[in-house]
Amino acid sequence: MNNTISVVSTLLFMMFFHYNVLAQSNTTGIFNNHADIGAVNHAGKVSYHATDQEYLIEGSGANMWFADDQFHFLWNSIQGDFILRAKVKFVGDGVDPHRKLGWMARNSFQPDAEHVSAAVHGDGLVSLQYRKKKGEDTEEKTSVDSAPDIVQLERKGDTFIMGTAKMGQPLVKVSQEITGLHNEVFVGLFVCSHNPEVIEKAIFSDVRIIKPFDESGERYQDYLGSHMEVLDVESLERKVLFSSSHSLQAPNWTVDGKALIYNSNGYLYRYDLESQAITTINTGFAVKNNNDHVLSFDGTQIAISHHDEEDNGDSAIYTLPVEGSSEPFRVTKKGLGASYLHGWSADSNELVFTGNRNGQYDIYSVDIKTGEETQLTDTPGLDDGPEYDPQGKYIYFNSNRSGTMQLYRMKPDGSDVKQLTFDELNDWFPHISPDGKKIVFLSFGTDVESGDHPFYKHVYLRMMSVEGGDPKIISYVYGGQGTINVPSWSPDSKKVAFVSNSN
Secondary structure (H helix, E strand, O other), X not given: OOHHHHHHHHHHHHHXXXXXXXXXXOOOOOOOEEEEEOOOOOOOEEEEEOOOOEEEEEEOOOOEEOOEEOEEEEEEEEEOOEXXXXXXXXXXXXXXXXXXXXXXXXXXXXXXXXXXXXXXXXXXXXXXXXXXXXXXXXXXXXXXXXXXXXXXXXXXXXXXXXXXXXXXXXXXXXXXXXXXXXXXXXXXXXXXXXXXXXXXXXXXXXXXXXXXXXXXXXXXXXXXXXXXXEEEOOOOOEEEEEEEOOOOEXXXXXOOOOEEEEEEOOEEEEEEOOOOOEEEEOOOOOOOEOOOOEEOOOOOEEEEEEEOHHHOOOEEEEEXXXXXXXXXXXXXXXXXXXXXXXXXXXXXXXXXXXXXEOOEEEEEEEEOOOOOEEEOOOOOOOEEEEEEOOOOOOEEEXXXXXXXXXXXXXXOOOOOOEEOOOXXXXXXXXXXXXXXXXXXXEEEOOOOOOOOOOOOEEEEEEEXXXXXXXXXXXXXXXXXXXXXXXXXXXXXXXXXXXXXXXX
8 A cells, every 4th residue: 555545544533533433422322312202200411421321311201101201312313224223221120110211212292203112111011112103103013032231222124123132141122113293203112100209210331323335226235334342351341442344354452452453444453552653564465364363462563464466366375464564474385275364273283264275164273384284173154263272281162963054163173063042043163262261252143044153143242161151142233244253352351342334
């Protein structure tokens, strides 16, 4: 990349970042405004804590029922389909068990307007509430879920889907066809005290307003924008570092803890966590890099998968110093087939990758100096995502040899294979924490073929012991391909970086 292009690219990314900071420095965060709906006796309030990206909403109001809604509303205007998601909790025990919080979409600020609400009550009741026509009574569909921590409201045309869950559990969904809402609606968070003389409070965190992929578009040609996020695996708190209209993918956390390395449009970039500066990493001729870049365990080198024109556009593996180089060193030999990098050995002498050899994708190791390959798996289906643990004792990988995509581990010579996950979800890209104790991985639902890991789907980030056991959901994400393809743990094993998506 020449200097002019590098400077322009960096300036563009910084503009997107600066806009994101400005948007989150006001009293309403990512929302446009807030207002009381209906004739409340006590005015509501909103407080936004930018450091924690957390909202405190105070609301009064007699009820949200019949044809007279009364509550406090923190809102945005949005057109078309959307996904609204947040972590929620009431403050204190409350006065009335029917106090409510949640997400809402409505046609206007009139108290009898058409609306759809994902509502959580003080006594734990969860219901999808809706008014189909202005002035009519409110209807509802109750959920089997109770007192959730996560609340999601999704629109697909005239279908509205409420998803709720206690943190760590799969979403429980309720849906309803509703034709009364406009294409352009007001969406946002609400609090209703259900007692006109009382003000109730609720806290909302990990708040996301997502514009999903338009299914009339072409996947892998049309891309959504990106949020670069960090998740604390102990507190399970998420934070958006910056946002871009570009497709950002696959952040590595550098071993000194100072930066993230990610790819976008074939180039690699470095994001400095302290200064927030974004710079381009020099990869010489290798400017068609996919999201399979991996740092060596000592942090001095980076290996990349570049689509090489000399190999008919197939992915080939190169290494270079982590600070960049104009002459990457080619590892995989020409003419063998596509090679998708995933891991370094602890001694930095070998790489492990998924290779298309003889019409089948299997896992191989390759000697970096000689390019000599060793086939480690040979089963029907797809073996992918191989990664060494920090001690070099095992290689962890995903395979759909059982029918669904599950996690496995094996010794570095391919022996002693053990299956680690067994449920109906499709699990991809096991990443081992630097302390060697935990695995974080990506899980797709049953709506995705076991051999595919596409962009722009509802996915879970899950975590489990390196020995196996019951995986727990640690984050609910709209993403998929590019979200967490590469090792992205912080050096202290307390956080992971990942990418979520929205238009």
